[in-house]
Amino acid sequence: MHRIVQKRQLSDEVFLLRVEAPLIAAARRPGQFVIVQADSEFGERIPLTIADADPAAGTITLIFQVVGHTTHRLAALPEGGAIENVLGPLGRPTHIEKVGTVVCVGGGIGVAPLHPIAQGMKLAGNRVVIVIGARNAKLVILEDEMRAIADELIVCTDDGSRGRKALVTAPLKELCERSPKPDLAVAIGPPIMMKFCAETTRPYGVPTVVSLNTIMVDGTGMCGGCRVTVGGQTRFVCVDGPEFDGHQVDFDNLMQRLRTYKPREDELHERCHLELGIARLEGRRP
Amino acid sequence: MTHATPETLEAEARAQLDALLARAEPLKAKDRLKIPPQPMPSQPAAVRRGNIEEVALGFGPAQARLEALRCWQCKNAPCIEGCPVRIDIPGFVRAIAENRLEEAIAILKRNTILPAICGRVCPQETQCQEKCTVGKALKDVNAAVAIGRLERYAADWEREQGCAAPPAVKPETGKKVAVIGSGPASITVAADVRREGHAVTMFEAFHKPGGVLLYGIPEFRLPKRIVELEIATLRAMGVEIRTNFVVGRTRTLRQLLDEDGYDAVFIGAGAGLPKFMNIPGENLVGVFSANEYLTRANLMRAYDKARAHTPIYPSRKVAVLGGGNVAMDAARMALRIGAEEVHLVYRRTEVEMPARVEEVAHAKEEGVEFHLLQNAKRILGDEYGRVKAIECVRYELGEPDESGRRRPVEVKGSEFVMDVDTVIVAIGNEPNPLIRQTTEGLQTSRWGTILADEATGQTSLERVYAGGDIVLGAATVILAMGEGRRAAAAINAMLATR
Numbered sequence: 057m058h059r060i061v062q063k064r065q066l067s068d069e070v071f072l073l074r075v076e077a078p079l080i081a082a083a084r085r086p087g088q089f090v091i092v093q094a095d096s097e098f099g100e101r102i103p104l105t106i107a108d109a110d111p112a113a114g115t116i117t118l119i120f121q122v123v124g125h126t127t128h129r130l131a132a133l134p135e136g137g138a139i140e141n142v143l144g145p146l147g148r149p150t151h152i153e154k155v156g157t158v159v160c161v162g163g164g165i166g167v168a169p170l171h172p173i174a175q176g177m178k179l180a181g182n183r184v185v186i187v188i189g190a191r192n193a194k195l196v197i198l199e200d201e202m203r204a205i206a207d208e209l210i211v212c213t214d215d216g217s218r219g220r221k222a223l224v225t226a227p228l229k230e231l232c233e234r235s236p237k238p239d240l241a242v243a244i245g246p247p248i249m250m251k252f253c254a255e256t257t258r259p260y261g262v263p264t265v266v267s268l269n270t271i272m273v274d275g276t277g278m279c280g281g282c283r284v285t286v287g288g289q290t291r292f293v294c295v296d297g298p299e300f301d302g303h304q305v306d307f308d309n310l311m312q313r314l315r316t317y318k319p320r321e322d323e324l325h326e327r328c329h330l331e332l333g334i335a336r337l338e339g340r341r342p
Numbered sequence: 343m344t345h346a347t348p349e350t351l352e353a354e355a356r357a358q359l360d361a362l363l364a365r366a367e368p369l370k371a372k373d374r375l376k377i378p379p380q381p382m383p384s385q386p387a388a389v390r391r392g393n394i395e396e397v398a399l400g401f402g403p404a405q406a407r408l409e410a411l412r413c414w415q416c417k418n419a420p421c422i423e424g425c426p427v428r429i430d431i432p433g434f435v436r437a438i439a440e441n442r443l444e445e446a447i448a449i450l451k452r453n454t455i456l457p458a459i460c461g462r463v464c465p466q467e468t469q470c471q472e473k474c475t476v477g478k479a480l481k482d483v484n485a486a487v488a489i490g491r492l493e494r495y496a497a498d499w500e501r502e503q504g505c506a507a508p509p510a511v512k513p514e515t516g517k518k519v520a521v522i523g524s525g526p527a528s529i530t531v532a533a534d535v536r537r538e539g540h541a542v543t544m545f546e547a548f549h550k551p552g553g554v555l556l557y558g559i560p561e562f563r564l565p566k567r568i569v570e571l572e573i574a575t576l577r578a579m580g581v582e583i584r585t586n587f588v589v590g591r592t593r594t595l596r597q598l599l600d601e602d603g604y605d606a607v608f609i610g611a612g613a614g615l616p617k618f619m620n621i622p623g624e625n626l627v628g629v630f631s632a633n634e635y636l637t638r639a640n641l642m643r644a645y646d647k648a649r650a651h652t653p654i655y656p657s658r659k660v661a662v663l664g665g666g667n668v669a670m671d672a673a674r675m676a677l678r679i680g681a682e683e684v685h686l687v688y689r690r691t692e693v694e695m696p697a698r699v700e701e702v703a704h705a706k707e708e709g710v711e712f713h714l715l716q717n718a719k720r721i722l723g724d725e726y727g728r729v730k731a732i733e734c735v736r737y738e739l740g741e742p743d744e745s746g747r748r749r750p751v752e753v754k755g756s757e758f759v760m761d762v763d764t765v766i767v768a769i770g771n772e773p774n775p776l777i778r779q780t781t782e783g784l785q786t787s788r789w790g791t792i793l794a795d796e797a798t799g800q801t802s803l804e805r806v807y808a809g810g811d812i813v814l815g816a817a818t819v820i821l822a823m824g825e826g827r828r829a830a831a832a833i834n835a836m837l838a839t840r
């Protein structure tokens with residue numbers, strides 16, 4: 057049992073939970089994730105990135121967007137409540153070193169896992185430029201936290217309700233055109249965004265790290281459900297990743313694989329709306 | 343084949359048993375040979391395809407005694423030679439024949455702590471029953487005394503009596519042992535080390551303990567309540583079980599020894615890494631490792647569509663690649679999840695199949711179609727990246743290889759396409775590299791198995807022992823248990839001098 061010591065709603069669909077997990081808090085490094093399961097009997101196991109950790113308090117911070125059944129259940133848990141199972145820290149930590157200028161691009165909820173990485177990059181002595189993107193102003197998260205780290209911060213929204221009206225690839229392209237060009241880009245967000253970030257940096261030869269979020273079961277390398285094609289090779293995201301060279305990742309295959317259980321997930325999602333008495337379905341707002 | 347109900351089988355056995363017991367003169371070998379081998383009562387194939395309940399229902403009392411009377415009680419007991427843990431087989435079989443079940447179970451437990459499990463899943467036809475004199479006399483290994491079924495009978499009887507008291511634990515010694523994993527090897531070590539009064543903590547990565555017994559072998563072959571009972575026994579003995587704890591990530595093995603005060607560590611992490619075929623199309627949507635498919639179905643209970651939140655792929659036509667127990671389990675599970683057709687594709691012939699004969703027979707009865715001497719060459723997808731077919735090629739048997747099995751060779755130009763929407767890859771598992779990668783000085787073979795002394799399980803590191811699939815490569819429950827036994831003895835001996 058992992059007690060929820062703090063719960064905050066960061067935006068319409070985005071929640072923050074600070075959860076007791078002393079061993080994970082002590083062991084985790086930026087870039088790693090946990091597998092969370094709300095109940096042992098019938099719950100689903102889902103991966104969530106560790107956004108932050110406080111080893112002294114023995115807590116980890118999870119930030120997630122409500123997208124389906126399990127995230128709904130998690131969002132419905134009260135402060136003081138508990139999550140039954142939290143496993144981690146999993147995956148390889150981000151390789152952090154001083155390279156010069158690092159552009160950190162975060163889309164939507166991807167800003168959460170990006171935060172500790174940007175922090176690490178800054179501490180390692182890099183100049184850090186941060187680009188945050190979201191559908192609209194209400195979905196922008198961690199802007200203040202990122203501003204505190206960034207040498208330069210660019211916020212953009214699809215509808216222009218906050219910052220620039222642009223997709224993150226527009227400022228990313230401009231940054232690549234600067235001289236000197238960035239030494240490294242880190243992009244975390246929806247797969248389609250990461251795909252286009254990688255396409256944006258490719259012509260400029262800017263190495264681009266992406267952090268992949270796939271379907272997972274165990275998170276320890278025993279099922280292969282998380283496999284992706286990277287440079288023509290099969291890799292397991294949970295043990296070989298979650299970070300890979302964005303220029304090598306087969307994003308189309310990744311996106312297809314993410315839809316493996318779509319019909320069933322939609323059905324569960326609807327059912328959980330009925331059970332939890334939530335009227336609207338995300339993405340179908342009036 | 344007509345399907346006899348358990349009641350009919352028991353009534354027939356009862357009549358024969360009564361007739362035998364009424365005889366004045368003792369049974370001779372030729373009388374015993376005349377007793378028909380007892381069929382295992384089971385759910386009819388058409389019914390069990392649609393449920394997850396256990397297929398084999400277990401002998402009734404008369405069937406068990408009658409089957410036990412088939413045993414010749416050979417002085418040289420070749421069956422014991424065939425048993426990896428050397429159970430006194432004639433001893434426990436005779437106790438069943440004479441209706442002394444308490445004694446039968448006591449004899450079993452001298453050598454195995456998991457008789458209800460091993461009685462169900464051991465490959466008896468290549469172990470004890472292969473050596474059985476009765477089977478030899480009848481020139482049919484399938485007519486050997488049904489030692490495994492009798493083992494199961496005795497263990498089930500004990501469980502149903504509710505008289506399985508947890509083993510006695512000696513006074514606390516103040517020493518601590520960490521056991522990594524919770525499969526049969528680890529369960530055995532935990533029990534045997536705890537018995538000596540040492541504190542034991544079991545670390546399991548999954549949210550429930552049991553290892554492959556829980557996440558791999560399906561309910562219809564090994565009911566989970568039986569595994570849960572073994573775990574409950576460990577808890578009753580005072581073993582601490584920490585789930586959601588992955589050694590190498592949550593804590594490293596070195597930290598357990600150097601910082602957390604464990605006097606010894608046993609690694610029973612199994613062989614959990616699925617092998618893939620490395621053929622084109624293997625990452626299409628609808629291709630799964632058997633591990634993933636079975637974990638979703640078993641551990642995550644996806645077969646219970648009304649309650650489970652974990653989805654499972656809605657397949658109509660499934661191809662399963664492989665010929666071992668894992669392949670049979672995946673194929674039969676796919677039927678139960680609702681597939682209309684399941685095709686098992688295996689490179690060799692049925693003789694070479696490593697699966698238990700009973701599982702092969704059950705799979706066929708349930709309608710799994712066997713495609714022997716064939717192999718998948720590539721998997722074809724549609725415009726959405728979903729599996730739509732599989733291209734196979736035919737094989738023929740060539741010269742025997744090092745293992746003595748005739749090596750299958752491809753028949754050139756024999757490719758053909760089979761329409762399927764799902765492919766389950768069940769061609770084997772290897773050890774997970776995590777512990778090896780995070781433990782300096784731990785020596786491994788080039789297959790990634792941990793090198794350990796055969797007699798003691800001692801690894802290249804002091805106070806670190808290993809056993810089961812992580813040492814043997816994907817093997818069997820009984821071998822894992824046997825290794826656990828030896829390692830526990832070595833750990834207990836080491837701790838006695840510390």
Ligand SMILES: Cc1cc2nc3c(=O)[nH]c(=O)nc-3n(C[C@H](O)[C@H](O)[C@H](O)COP(=O)(O)OP(=O)(O)OC[C@H]3O[C@@H](n4cnc5c(N)ncnc54)[C@H](O)[C@@H]3O)c2cc1C
Nearest residue numbers: 523525526527547553554558589611612810811817818819
């Ligand atoms: C589908 C299937 C069917 C099978 N059928 C049969 C059969 O009919 N008969 C038979 O005899 N054998 C069968 N086997 C093989 C048998 O199950 C194994 O040989 C046996 O379970 C091995 O036992 P073990 O204790 O070594 O490890 P496992 O049972 O593999 O248990 C290892 C456990 O360790 C955990 N673990 C791994 N790494 C870590 C870590 N770093 N930290 C914490 N925990 C960790 C795993 O999660 C797992 O729970 C089958 C196997 C499969 C997969």
Ligand code: FES
Nearest residue numbers: 275277279280294
């Ligand atoms: S989640 Fe199972 S192998 Fe990665």
